[in-house]
Every structure is written in C-alpha cells, then in structure tokens.
Amino acid sequence: MxxxxxxxxxxxxxxxxxxxxxxxxxxxxKEKHPGHDYSRDEILFMAY
Known part of the structure; x- marks a missing residue:
C-alpha cells in the first residue's frame, strides 16, 4: 500500500x-496549485 x-x-x-x-x-x-488536478490513479502512480 x-x-x-x-x-x-x-x-x-x-x-x-x-x-x-x-x-x-x-x-x-487545490490549495497550493490551483488548476493542477490529478486523478486517484495518477496520484497513486507517483506515490510510494
């Protein structure tokens, strides 16, 4: 996980x-980088 x-x-x-x-x-x-929205899959791809 x-x-x-x-x-x-x-x-x-x-x-x-x-x-x-x-x-x-x-x-x-949303707070620090408005306009930079990532999907769940994109976030988990970059996560460790």
Missing part, C-alpha cells in the same frame, strides 16, 4: 492509507 508522496514543490504528504493519501494530495493541489 502506498502512503507517501512528495510534491514537486517539496511538500511531503503522508496518508493513513491510499484513500487518505489521495484526499490529502488533492486538497494540497
């Missing part, structure tokens, strides 16, 4: 599970 991702801006995002990671990543993108 993937629970970590590093945004190109340098922010580390960690979730309790994949669903939490996707939600936190999408919230980060």
């Amino acid at each position: 993937k629970r970590n991702i590093t945004c190109p801006c340098g922010e580390q995002i960690t979730g309790q599970d994949e669903d939490d990671l996707v939600a936190k990543t999408q919230a980060h993108l």
Whole structure:
C-alpha cells in the first residue's frame, strides 16, 4: 500500500492509507496549485 508522496514543490504528504493519501494530495493541489488536478490513479502512480 502506498502512503507517501512528495510534491514537486517539496511538500511531503503522508496518508493513513491510499484513500487518505489521495484526499490529502488533492486538497494540497487545490490549495497550493490551483488548476493542477490529478486523478486517484495518477496520484497513486507517483506515490510510494
């Protein structure tokens, strides 16, 4: 299960599970990078 991702801006995002990671990543993108929307599959592809 993937629970970590590093945004190109340098922010580390960690979730309790994949669903939490996707939600936190999408919230980060919405707040810090408007217009950069990624699907669940795209986020999990980049996650580790």
